[in-house]
Amino acid sequence: MLIQKLNKWLSVNGSVALHKNRIFLVATLSPLVLAIILAYPLTENLTIDLSVDGYANFITIFNLPLWIASASLVLGVVVNRFHSSEQRAATLMLSVGQNHFSNYLNHRDHFQKYLKPISENLGIDVDPFKIYGIIFSSSTPSNADISLSEGVYDYFAEKFESEFWSKMKFSSPIFSKQEVNIYFPRFAKSIGLNMESVELKNFNELKSILIKIRKLYRRAMEYGTTRNSSEKNQEIEESGFAMLTGEFTLWAQNNGFNQQWP
Numbered sequence: 001m002l003i004q005k006l007n008k009w010l011s012v013n014g015s016v017a018l019h020k021n022r023i024f025l026v027a028t029l030s031p032l033v034l035a036i037i038l039a040y041p042l043t044e045n046l047t048i049d050l051s052v053d054g055y056a057n058f059i060t061i062f063n064l065p066l067w068i069a070s071a072s073l074v075l076g077v078v079v080n081r082f083h084s085s086e087q088r089a090a091t092l093m094l095s096v097g098q099n100h101f102s103n104y105l106n107h108r109d110h111f112q113k114y115l116k117p118i119s120e121n122l123g124i125d126v127d128p129f130k131i132y133g134i135i136f137s138s139s140t141p142s143n144a145d146i147s148l149s150e151g152v153y154d155y156f157a158e159k160f161e162s163e164f165w166s167k168m169k170f171s172s173p174i175f176s177k178q179e180v181n182i183y184f185p186r187f188a189k190s191i192g193l194n195m196e197s198v199e200l201k202n203f204n205e206l207k208s209i210l211i212k213i214r215k216l217y218r219r220a221m222e223y224g225t226t227r228n229s230s231e232k233n234q235e236i237e238e239s240g241f242a243m244l245t246g247e248f249t250l251w252a253q254n255n256g257f258n259q260q261w262p
Contacts, residue, residue, distance in 0.1 A: 012082045027075035035069035103144035122212045130192030157244045163187035172255045203258040
């Protein structure tokens, strides 16, 4: 515990000025203090002699204290090197962090511009940043990871089940237009779509919206698709989203959900 505190107390901190580091003061002042302590007893009975012989005697008598005092400069230079290294490391980390943040913002903003004409063409009002967070869940301001998220359609299926389909199952076999237009916008919001103002009148309209959502997400995921991942993502899309809509359509037929809602 004591050693840890001592290491912390004497550590080099590149974020503050060199002369404010305790280790720098210790390294430069300790040799001087020790030299003075060792030199003091040697001054007894000495007289000032400015001749060449006097100077030679001074060097001879105070050889050890002078040698120790010179260590102040050497140790100061060593600490300065460590301090400069810490500053360069901090600057590098700051630069890397700024690059990650810049790359994150650029990628997210370009995704927004990419998604806007697609959503307008499909007639769907979207929250591009919400969709970006779903498709690129690993991308953060501190780590601009532009690889596609795994399990996007699993996330979609879970939200569809919890926010909408489970509510319809609970209401079965009696469904109302009001219920549909309460719970479906909640599901849509959870996946980045704004549909509070959309009123669904029948199952065909709902199914049409689901098809548009499928197209939207397919195109959105193409933004981050590479040659190596395109085939894999296509398999996920077909096995995930297609199976979900197929199962929901079958359930709707078996439970009368595809009829006109009162």
